[in-house]
Amino acid sequence: MVLIVQKYGGTSVGDMGRIRNVARRVARTRQEGNDVVVVLSAMSGETDRLIQLAYQVCENPDLREYDALIATGEQVSVALLAITLQSMGISAKSFLAPQVRIITDSAFSKARIQDVEVRRLQKELRAGTVPVVAGFQGVDKEGNTTTLGRGGSDTTGVALAAALKADVCEIYTDVEGVYTTDPNICPEARKLSRITYDEMLELASLGAKVLQIRSVEFAKKYNVPIHVRSSFSDKSGTFVTKEDDKMERVLVSGVTYNKSEARITVVRVPDRPGTASRIFTPISDAHIVVDMIIQNTSADGYTDLTFTVPKADFKKALKLVKKTADEIKAQEVLADENIAKVSIVGAGMVSHAGVASKMFTALAKEGINILMISTSEIKISCVVDAKYGELAARVLHQAFGLDRGELRKEL
Numbered sequence: 001m002v003l004i005v006q007k008y009g010g011t012s013v014g015d016m017g018r019i020r021n022v023a024r025r026v027a028r029t030r031q032e033g034n035d036v037v038v039v040l041s042a043m044s045g046e047t048d049r050l051i052q053l054a055y056q057v058c059e060n061p062d063l064r065e066y067d068a069l070i071a072t073g074e075q076v077s078v079a080l081l082a083i084t085l086q087s088m089g090i091s092a093k094s095f096l097a098p099q100v101r102i103i104t105d106s107a108f109s110k111a112r113i114q115d116v117e118v119r120r121l122q123k124e125l126r127a128g129t130v131p132v133v134a135g136f137q138g139v140d141k142e143g144n145t146t147t148l149g150r151g152g153s154d155t156t157g158v159a160l161a162a163a164l165k166a167d168v169c170e171i172y173t174d175v176e177g178v179y180t181t182d183p184n185i186c187p188e189a190r191k192l193s194r195i196t197y198d199e200m201l202e203l204a205s206l207g208a209k210v211l212q213i214r215s216v217e218f219a220k221k222y223n224v225p226i227h228v229r230s231s232f233s234d235k236s237g238t239f240v241t242k243e244d245d246k247m248e249r250v251l252v253s254g255v256t257y258n259k260s261e262a263r264i265t266v267v268r269v270p271d272r273p274g275t276a277s278r279i280f281t282p283i284s285d286a287h288i289v290v291d292m293i294i295q296n297t298s299a300d301g302y303t304d305l306t307f308t309v310p311k312a313d314f315k316k317a318l319k320l321v322k323k324t325a326d327e328i329k330a331q332e333v334l335a336d337e338n339i340a341k342v343s344i345v346g347a348g349m350v351s352h353a354g355v356a357s358k359m360f361t362a363l364a365k366e367g368i369n370i371l372m373i374s375t376s377e378i379k380i381s382c383v384v385d386a387k388y389g390e391l392a393a394r395v396l397h398q399a400f401g402l403d404r405g406e407l408r409k410e411l
Contacts, residue, residue: 003125003166004029007039007135007157011174012231013077014044022172022231023084026130030090035125037164039135039157040081042073047136047150063108067137067147071097074134074153082132092130095120097137097145102156104138104146110287111138111146112214113155116163133160151212158215162222169224171211172231177238178203178210180402181255185390188403192253193236196243199253199345200226202379205291206256206343216240243347251355252346252400257393259340259386261291262314263372264321265306268331271298275328279305282320288313292341292374292383302331306372308383311337339371340389343381344396356380362399368392 006026013019022038029036041047050070054061078094085092101117124131135153138146148155154171161169178200179189195203197220204213210228219226219240229237269275276295283290293307309317318335325333349355359380363370368391372383384392397403 001033001035002168003035003037003164005037005039005157005161005164005166005169006172007153007169008041008172008231009153009174010041010044010046012172013040013042013081016080018231019077019080019084023081023088023090025172025231026081026085027088027090030130036130037121037125037160037166038081038130038132039153039160040074040077040132041135041153043077046073046076064144067108067111068145071134071137071145071147074136078132078134085130085132090130091128092132093124094132094134096134098139098143100131100133100160102138102159104140104148106140106142106144106146107287108144109147110149111140113138113148113159113218116159118160118163121160121164148214149212151209152214154212154215155218158218158222158224158226161224162218166224168227169219170227170229171215172229173210174230174232175210175228176230176233176235177228178208178240178254180253181393181397182208182257185257186255186394186397186403188397190402192238194239194241195253196347197240198243198378199347200240202343202345202376203254203256206258206341206345206379206381208254208256211240251348251352252344252402254345255393255397255400255402256343256345257340257389258343259389260311261308261339261341261383262311262335262337263306263308263339263383264314264318265304265334265336266321266325266330267304267334268302269305269325270328270330271301271303276305278328279321279324282324283309283317286313286316286320288317288320292372292381294372294374308339308341308372338386339383340386340392341381341383342389342392342396343379344400345379347378349378349380358399359396362395363392366391366395368395 082092082094103115104111135156177191183189226240291308296304368388374381
């Protein structure tokens with residue numbers, strides 16, 4: 001008997017018709033002889049509605065209460081699905097994070113999972129029950145409700161799959177898999193049949209919204225196969241797995257476009273040991289993720305330091321940086337929210353020369369100026385003016401032949 005964890009996103013449970021559709025899919029999976037654990041997000045738009053309520057009350061709501069509020073969306077969806085399954089003659093029970101014991105740290109709104117206690121789920125599975133678990137939420141050691149950040153239900157699904165040693169974690173969304181780029185900005189985008197954990201990690205970290213990056217980290221660490229597919233289609237989606245010898249190493253697997261970051265520059269920073277630590281430690285303590293970092297060559301004992309942060313954390317980060325800049329006597333702090341990051345990702349890049357040159361030439365031909373550059377073994381990212389973001393993604397998609405189907409072959 002195969003154990004499958006199925007996670008459904010907000011669009012998949014957006015109304016009662018869609019919840020009934022999910023129930024039918026769960027029922028069919030059970031009829032095929034599989035055990036099933038279901039993880040749900042809140043109904044589409046519900047988390048945003050709850051967030052708006054919090055900010056109507058206070059510009060900076062207490063994060064403990066904020067989590068207590070926005071975690072309620074999942075409670076509604078899991079209960080509705082459990083009731084729907086019961087009405088179809090299927091034994092089902094809904095569970096919140098404290099009942100399953102999804103234990104996290106106390107970083108409210110950005111909590112990280114520390115442990116998952118699955119004894120209760122295993123007991124329900126042995127009894128023939130379908131557990132329906134609230135995604136996105138956890139509980140800290142003090143019993144406080146925590147949330148895992150936007151997209152956190154993906155991480156819940158993969159974490160449960162890892163703890164239960166499930167055969168696969170199916171992530172159901174409103175797209176049929178992982179594409180070479182966002183089909184909304186490039187109609188020629190193609191669906192990948194398979195992609196490695198490392199490639200998916202890069203794509204997720206660079207702005208691809210199909211999977212939350214922490215869910216892919218979990219999957220790689222515990223070797224959980226992920227099947228990304230649509231809840232509105234029976235077609236096979238994209239498998240995210242470890243790389244094996246059968247997988248053809250294509251040069252570039254995908255192009256991402258991300259407009260949700262902002263850039264901060266600290267001008268004329270005293271170039272001496274410990275200065276960078278003084279700038280970035282307060283940001284880290286505030287649980288703000290810094291992405292690209294560039295430091296100019298020192299001149300006259302001073303340097304410029306530029307980095308990017310999520311737009312959601314931009315105001316908080318800017319306030320912290322300005323305070324530190326005053327303390328270290330930097331000249332000024334510049335900020336720019338009108339940027340976009342375009343990136344190319346591919347496992348084959350590690351063994352091919354000239355990829356960066358090809359990327360820069362393609363952008364130059366369209367008159368797109370590069371503001372920042374960052375690289376790893378399997379990715380190259382460029383920050384450009386926001387107005388050129390979508391154009392840059394389309395240009396690179398074409399330049400590397402992704403519009404012509406030069407993809408990893410079906411296995």
